[in-house]
Amino acid sequence: MTERVELPTATPGVLMVGIDDSPPPPMELGEPGSAEFSGFEVDILEAIAGRLGLALRYRRAVWSQILDELERGLIDVVCTAATFTPERARYEALVDGRADAVVDDSPIAAWFVGQLDGLRYVHSLPGTESHYAMMFAKGSPLRVPLDAEIERLDAAGTLDTWKRRWFEAG
16 A cells, blocks of 8 residues: 655645635636535646545635735645736746746737746647646645646546536537
């Protein structure tokens, strides 16, 4: 039997996720902690946390506050739909090297890839011009295991199922 390695989270045994105070549907719907809280990102985060043996908690706040809390180690990951603009503090996190990764709408993501060394384009949702995003503090040891779980969900076809559920009309 393989012993599970405890991941270094802000709160031991808990994946603390920062989400924007006004995320667009269908990424997140409802209030965290309520029975109605659901969405594409919620499905992914629940699967990842469950597979890694972590409880899942959300911190909903304005973008600048969750970015600050990520940088200070109070939350583990930011997972929220957002538009990146050079005028916003989150851009500074990339330019200053405080964040390793970002996923956003394809035209904006393409611009960032062209501007920042080491940033790469990872995935696109069929039929959309938007991209799924998680942001980690620079050097976060959680990036690799969370990326591995997303790859596992993709290989199993689970992401495709959720994409159809949340992004296709019908």
